[in-house]
């Protein structure tokens with residue numbers, strides 16, 4: 539069952555296109571994240587789903603009902619859409635108790651007292667905050683305050699939950715913990731969730747699918763592992779970590795199941811790789827090589843090999859980040875922390891076909 543559908547949704551501010559032709563469907567129980575740098579149109583997209591912003595073209599449906607259709611001038615107001623919302627700026631009200639905060643949306647709609655008590659208790663139980671019902675909001679940790687904000691969003695029993703950078707005010711440790719709690723709660727409620735963040739590791743850890751946004755457009759939509767391992771472009775690949783991007787030319791290409799196996803000639807190297815699309819022999823391409831997929835020492839035959847000098851070696855605890863100066867330029871390598879590399883040492887690095895993902899050069903991919 540599909541809960542939220544966006545069809546060719548755009549939003550212009552004057553001549554500026556903030557959201558550009560976005561298509562997306564969020565299924566019941568699915569956690570979908572809009573990921574992108576500041577200003578790429580995430581909040582505007584969420585606000586259009588919420589009914590707080592009008593689309594200038596396209597259509598939005600929630601639970602099978604059209605709530606927004608720019609061409610037919612349909613715009614259901616926010617309060618008529620069955621949504622729960624948690625925004626970064628929507629801190630809870632400090633002068634109220636936990637109960638007061640969660641009850642507020644029902645009180646202003648003049649719901650009967652008994653109904654309010656039942657619904658608030660149920661919402662607080664969902665986020666495991668029922669024992670704090672009488673606490674003043676200020677006597678809660680940041681993570682607990684966010685759970686109260688979620689309870690307030692859930693008190694209407696919405697079919698869809700919208701969250702805009704809800705963790706960005708928390709410190710790193712609490713952010714990870716609260717994120718995990720969100721995810722568990724969302725799975726328990728089986729509620730369609732549209733989440734916004736600029737943090738790629740948060741997006742990967744929480745989401746069933748991620749929408750990579752850039753300049754108002756959805757560049758690619760897919761499960762986190764697909765986006766990481768099979769990005770459609772260098773732009774998408776670069777959202778997740780800092781991959782090596784190496785110019786190459788295709789010397790052979792053959793279909794193999796749902797992917798293509800290629801032979802590549804780089805500037806000073808050659809080797810195999812895989813791609814999601816067909817390439818012509820002689821066609822220029824970009825080889826994406828993740829730093830953690832690079833090995834060192836003797837290479838098996840057929841591997842892509844780079845010789846170079848260790849320019850920098852940064853110990854990061856779990857890993858060691860290396861910068862290698864090669865004839866093809868700088869190569870980033872992520873090695874286990876226990877491996878030792880002396881700065882200035884000459885070493886051979888390599889990766890097999892499974893470590894090379896091939897996409898069209900940037901200008902050809904349109905991003």
Ligand SMILES: Nc1ncnc2c1ncn2[C@@H]1O[C@H](COP(=O)(O)OP(=O)(O)O)[C@@H](O)[C@H]1O
Pocket residue numbers: 551556574575576577578579580581582583
């Ligand atoms: N009301 C508005 N008027 C004019 N420009 C806006 C308005 N709201 C957002 N924008 C612009 O639209 C772009 C996308 O904004 P936003 O959706 O807030 O991005 P994000 O949430 O990804 O950081 C930005 O360039 C922003 O300045």
Ligand SMILES: [Mg+2]
Pocket residue numbers: 580581582
């Ligand atoms: Mg925003």
